[in-house]
Amino acid sequence: MALALGASLVLPQAAPAQDAQTLADIRQEMSVLFVEVQRLRRELSTTGGPGVTIPGGSVLDRVGLMESELQRLTRKTEELEFRINAIVSDGTTRLGDLEFRLCELEPACDIGKLGQTTTLGGGAAPATTGQIASPIQPPPAQTAPTAELAIGERADFDRAAAALASGDYRGAADLFAAFNQTYPGGPLSAEADLKRGQALAQLDDVRGAARAYLLAFTTDQTGPQAPEALFLLGEALGRLGQTQEACTTLQEVGLRFPQSPSVVSAQEARARLGCL
Template structure:
């Protein structure tokens, strides 16, 4: 039950962020995740509807209204995803045809080009529709890292934003990290960029925006190296905003999801300060 509540809570908090969906996932992946979430919502609705606890009718009705709102938003996002998938497929098809036409014309201009050997033009993006878009071409790696490849300029842009944060230029740092996340969506440093943007916003007293940044940091890579810290920071900030129930659930998830992480102790301390049961 707690996991269902946590999933629903994250969905509610993520509404304002729906326009910034991760581009690392394909639209088909997102649609599949929406389907799974829809099933979880139905399970949660059944649990709330069958509660026989005293006063449960009034509280359940309020909870069901929230879940109904989540369900409606989920259906809207699913419809929007299908529309975007159709439009993207059209762009890919048209782009592929145009590239094929250019290849044909260039071959005509070259004396040693055999038009009969051109073959089919590879689909724009490197894959066949409606499969997921191909991963970006390998770029330079982060210093000392053998992990995911970085795009050209990605490390420099991140370093510039981090330098602004370290220098106490919090507004500039928040803007630079936000621009970084928009420029390199789904990149290996995007989750940390959201996390550091949250730190900058928190230093300026922008607690609500900071909480949203922490939520984006966790949502962008829920199993990554910065996920435990992002989840803890989100829970702590929710507590400061007076969202005690949501904060307690979120902080409890840190130990459940990442039992070996250093953030677990911080989360437990935060739960004690808030007064979580």
């Protein structure tokens, strides 16, 4: 960067005494000052496309690279902000001095009515404590961020859901299993495991269904699929003869999700199992 405005704002050392300056001299100094401000504004303009490229690789590698680049850009932003604030503060002081001297040469000018000099660039005057500005703060975390779907993710999920709705339980189970292998950790992962468990239950694969329900619940324990997944897991455990585990799991549905419709189904299942 060629931010040399701070040096260029220095007035000539061999300038004549204040009372010997003419009105034209002061106006010329003000013109030079504003030209340098325009140069500063050009420094703040972009000169081309972004120079950051995120190569391929694992998610962890890309996240690490992005974090490193963000830290570098944050440090650069802090340095530039400090330099710009110093330039604005110095330029504003010099401009105020020029306005005062200009008013002295104007017969009709009242120095007492000059007021405060407008900050260069507008806005509040920057702090000049000599310290670098505080780091950029990240945006506040959202309580329920909206996850984006990968290309083709919704279409693949809908294809598996259509197979389940049509009664093709084996095809649906396979499609949902392939879905979560293709899009691991995606926003539809929990629902995919839940529906895979339902397909396996229709194929009398109760153990496989129980595993799918457990995975659906552990993937997102507070999501919209969690109450049903927990209920179906408890019901599957009961069918596998694990009555005590089933009763405990079904009881958790009401404790964790008291407003969910699955609570009634869980209570009915507990009654059938004879849970205390």
